[in-house]
Amino acid sequence: MKKDLIFIERLIKEVEILEKLIENEQLEDYGRIGAEQEFCILDNNYRANPINSKILKKVSKEGFVNEIAKFNMELNTEPIDISKNCLKKLENTLTKKMNIVKKCAADFDSSVILTGILPTVRKYDLRYENITQNPRYFELCESINRIRGKNFNLRIRGIDELVFEHDTPLVEGCNTGFQFHLQIGPKDFTKMYNISQLIAGPVLSVSVNSPILFGKRLWHESRIAVFQQSTDTRIISGYHPGTLPRVTFGNDWIKKSIIEIFKEDIIRYKILLKSLKKFKNLNTKNPKLEALSLHNSTVYRWNRPCYGIYKNKPSLRIESRMFPSGPTILDEIANSAFWLGLMMFFKKSEIFNFSETMEFDDARSNFYSAAQQGIDCTFKWLNGKRIDARKLILNDLIPKAAVGLSSINIDPIDIEKYLNIIKERTSLRKTGSRWIIDSFDLLSKKVSNQNALTTITSKIIQNQKENIPIHKWDLAKNSVLINNPSKLLVEECMDRYIYSVYEHESFSLAIKINDWKKHNYIVVINIKGKITGELTKDILTNNEFLKQKNKIIIKDIMKKNPVTIKPDENILTAVKLIKRKKLEMLPVVENKLFIGILQKKFLTQYEYASPSLLSKKEILKNEERILGNYHSGEKGKTIIFMCGIHGNELSGKKALKNVFNYLEKESIEVLGNIIGIQGNLKAIEKKERYIDVDLNRIWKQKNINLLKKGKLSDKHEYKELKNIYDLINIIIEKKKKKDIIIIDLHNTSSANGLFSIINSKNDYQIASSLKIPIISNLFKKLKGSFSEFYSSKNISSIVFEGGTIGDPASIHNHETGIYKILKKCKILSKKDIPISKLEQVSENYNNKSLSYKVKYIHQITKKDKFFMKPNVINFQKIKKGELIGYDDNGKVFSAINGKILMPLYQEQGKEGFYIIQNEKIK
Ligand SMILES: [Zn+2]
Structure with a gap:
């Protein structure tokens, strides 16, 4: 295609121009920081709410833009000069702007959340209709589909395993990150880029905040795995091809120039996006490298080198993209401060030849260990030494980061404030991921998964409001049922731990399974996993069948065409169906495949799904x-x-x-x-x-x-x-x-x-x-x-x-x-x-x-010094004139016949005792 050729020609030309700009020292030598804050929009039931365009209309002036998923948005901050208060300034800007968007979301009865992966995100949210209306996103999706074929497979293993097939590329919409940018002068760029790769593992290990997807506990920073797999365009053949995933940590240290990366991106990755506009003239002092930017934006390096023009000067920056959103803005700035401090420390260090300092493979494997295990991982650090993440961070890296931040004159108060958060979080092991996993484990013992995830999500929003750093959060406890069940989907409520029998198996196996599981119900599937029938209580307890159980093939006695439901139906539809058809069990089916089950007895909680008296x-x-x-x-x-x-x-x-x-x-x-x-x-x-x-x-x-x-x-x-x-x-x-x-x-x-x-x-x-x-x-x-x-x-x-x-x-x-x-x-x-x-x-x-009337109250004051005769109990009979206790005036006697009530045995209170008498209630 002609368009392809024009684009590639332009791309190659732009790389050559960038090479010249670097060689001739035409790039700006200046330090700035900046950030991109991604976040998720939630409805009043704590589920993804696809209304980014509505919100954007009101806040676009503030630096907000849409993301690929309609329930996500992003805030871009203006670059800030590196100076004494730059980190504090960034924190204030983010806080101010996020408050604006929170307020705007509230007008739509929604809230926003900073979290790596939204705990309550559902497969339903990732449907094609939820891709933001923007030609660029549709083109990207189509390009990926064209290269790879339609269906996406995701397989991530952590404490649980997630195996997942999907047909929109919106899976990456599960992720929301916090990108920290650092503009760097061209002389130092190569060294600084290598440093960013060197420190990525340790910094990530303490920043993790994305442990759960679809109710499965996966990696501590599952974003890394999700993103890598959701945009993977490789075609897997019998031979192991030398192609690379589009989301990558990289393959080697840079030797001489950042140009190596841009060249590799062209060599190794297919062009996914071509510009839809006409390109601008390149023969200027500050050329816009549009093709390069576009291609760069479809190769996802966790540390991405970027060319840009700011205040009429071309410059280079590193975008650190590994950080998750949240748990709070304060935590995000602490993560960034830690990263920035280490960048600046190692900039002044004696490391020049990185391959002598550490094998690149080790830096990469450190990164993935951190993503998988978070703060509990072990690194292979400088000179091949093995060291626990916590020890390395507490004893070695935090002091170095402090030196690094001092070297660029950051306010000592800020250095202490931000690095102390990293220190506390590390020593207590309280990362965002740990909090989510521990809360989930605690809650899911008591309530359903979807309720646990809802509770966690609501707590995150609440704690974010107060900007309390994560290491101070209490685990989420369930005191109240907060979801409105009438909005839940079948996929959130179904039991995923399912079992079934094949139609060609013998009835005796089904009987055994039923003995063990005691559900009086088994789904029957064919060899391809498609549901073909069911064994109901009538069949499983039929005496005639039981007598011949060894001779009967399930297919011959099963009930065909069972009633089923789709995972994206509303739970109340399931409740109605179960009632109408008088079912005990309802299999959940997607493309005829058996994927989950609903039991009548667990659905009563949704049946009365009318709103609570309290909002x-x-x-x-x-x-x-x-x-x-x-x-x-x-x-x-x-x-x-x-x-x-x-x-x-x-x-x-x-x-x-x-x-x-x-x-x-x-x-x-x-x-x-x-x-x-x-x-x-x-x-x-x-x-x-x-x-x-x-x-x-x-x-x-x-x-x-x-x-x-x-x-x-x-x-x-x-x-x-x-x-x-x-x-x-x-x-x-x-x-x-x-x-x-x-x-x-x-x-x-x-x-x-x-x-x-x-x-x-x-x-x-x-x-x-x-x-x-x-x-x-x-x-x-x-x-x-x-x-x-x-x-x-x-x-x-x-x-x-x-x-x-x-x-x-x-x-x-x-x-x-x-x-x-x-x-x-x-x-x-x-x-x-x-x-x-x-x-x-x-x-x-x-x-x-028996009922009683109070006939007498003995009022007392402190100065009475009243005390009761010992061992008087409630309902003890008492006669007129009987000794009851003592006070300043001497003995206290009962004024009437009756029974004594609530004799005073405590310090506090104004009533000494009561005397009651029987009464008749008509
Ligand atoms: Zn009381």
């Missing part, structure tokens, strides 16, 4: 406070369980955790909303009743009025009051006050403290389901309690005292009671309550719900 924003904002949020949506009652209003009464919190864990792990079907919240967070942390004032005595309308005016006291408990009030208010408003029940879990300081307190006769029914004594009018006499406050707003509210503080039986009492209430309110059906909870009822559950 994700609200949940994240109150993350520490919300212990659990388990729900089925609009219908049913909403129960708010409160615990730890008193920070030393903790059995309710433990009981709630147990209940939520059970519901989530077993995917129990519920009708309604179960919300667990914590009261006095700071007091709970300190295991004290309260910090400044009793949080259970300040729930008064006048305080709420002050709160609304922002005039509330700054004592600690008032802050907690405000947060709790706001949170519960959201729920009350959404439910329009209907069908809400608040259960406030407490403990007593004295023995036999298992009883409930109701505020209105309407609550008697629910309280009586607990089968424990009921106290009916305590809070009428005692204002300011949390429970009484909501009761006065006409919301059912019950206090549930679960037993003595610190007694393990109290946890059990609370847990049992929570299940009883859930059953009473028809949120949970009896069959779903763990039997052990109902059977091993504590002896305190005496199956009676």
Whole structure:
């Protein structure tokens, strides 16, 4: 083709021009740094959101451009002169610009994330429609397809193995990187390029942040493998060809000139892109080397040499492309500082002949070891010495980087700040990859893979907002279900660990497999892996078949044409299909190949996929406070369980955790909303009743009025009051006050403290389901309690005292009671309550719900120095005139006959004790 010839002719000419520019010292001798920040756009369900063009329209002036995948974008920063504050300046610029794009994304109900590989990326996201509308991208895809054929194979092995076939080149869209640029004078360029290759392995080992793709734990920097394989155009034949992958670390040290690389790129790599425009004139002082740039941009060296023109001067730079995006901008700048420091240190070093210092193959293998194992890898370092990455970085390279940064006059404060991050991260082994893998391992023991990946993604965004460096991040813990299941795809929810039988095998094998797996269901495939039938429970338990199992071939008895579903269908479609066709199992099939399975019993969690009462924003904002949020949506009652209003009464919190864990792990079907919240967070942390004032005595309308005016006291408990009030208010408003029940879990300081307190006769029914004594009018006499406050707003509210503080039986009492209430309110059906909870009822559950009225409260103040007679327990009978305790005035006697309640055995509090008497509830 004529166009091809013109392009190649031009390309060769440009290489010759560059050679001359270098020879004649016409390139600028100046130091600058710069960066390209790639990032990913997410929807409100933490999945890739293909709206880059919409966002770009609003931010293109700020240096943003689109990337090949519609859910990715890139920010290009202006070059910054190397100077005292250049790193700080780069950090500030990135922070400022990323805040602009974050804000813009928020207008589209989206967020942006800096991460090497998006944990929640799905195969579905890589479809052809998600290639950004730009002729260049389509041309690139077509060129790769033309050379290699249509389908892409990816095979990456780490802790797990990923084997993957795909037909768009968008797989590289899984990757988002952070490129750091360094402009270098032509005299030093060859040496500096070799240094960048020398240090790549060690610097990468501490910067890794891309360990998971499609839920598989692969390399610590899997981007390296993904990118290499997704753009590989080699045709594999029986002979081993000498061609190279288009993504490469390189093949040798540069000997004399950078021109060697540009020549090699022409010799070894086919032209993928030709310019769509007319070329500019080359006979100028600052020639634009357009063909060279274009070709250079389709050969992906992890350290890429680049020619460019800035401020009317031609120059050369190295683009270090190995860094992943994130975990935070601060971490990225720390990585860059480490790299820059080492570049500058070795620039002044005595190394001139690199092949005498290190075999190139070792530098390359260091790079790949780092990509695979991160901070735990071992390097073959200078003079062939073997050394652990951590030792090398901590003892040798960080001090050298500091010297290097000083040599270009970087502010000592910045040197310390950035290198300290590298030091901490290295010594703690807390790279981005380690954090993701450890969080994933922790979470996936408790929740489904897709939920674990969603949680990790949401935590990354949250921590990025605060710009906390990765080594200080806590592992992601799952406290709340945050995805909206109605948006999930089958591929995210299906079980990938599948098994099947061949149609030509004997029925006895199928019977054996069924004995082992106990699913009463097996998929049947033909020799090509295509699904042809299924063995259902009817077949597997058919007595006639079982008698002759050795003689029967599966094909003859299998059910043909099973119902299947595609991986890119919505999960709710699967739920409906399973219901309509009354299936237990639903095979997932792509191009007739059996790739996964959905089980009915695991789908109940998606069935009630209506939105939560609390939005994700609200949940994240109150993350520490919300212990659990388990729900089925609009219908049913909403129960708010409160615990730890008193920070030393903790059995309710433990009981709630147990209940939520059970519901989530077993995917129990519920009708309604179960919300667990914590009261006095700071007091709970300190295991004290309260910090400044009793949080259970300040729930008064006048305080709420002050709160609304922002005039509330700054004592600690008032802050907690405000947060709790706001949170519960959201729920009350959404439910329009209907069908809400608040259960406030407490403990007593004295023995036999298992009883409930109701505020209105309407609550008697629910309280009586607990089968424990009921106290009916305590809070009428005692204002300011949390429970009484909501009761006065006409919301059912019950206090549930679960037993003595610190007694393990109290946890059990609370847990049992929570299940009883859930059953009473028809949120949970009896069959779903763990039997052990109902059977091993504590002896305190005496199956009676006698009710009592408070007749007397003994109020005390500090100066009374009241103390109780020893060994008084709750519900102990007491006669008028009987000795109860002592204070400053001497002995304290009971004023009436009755039973004693909540005798004071603690330092804090204003009530000495209560006396109660039986009453009849009509
Ligand atoms: Zn309490």
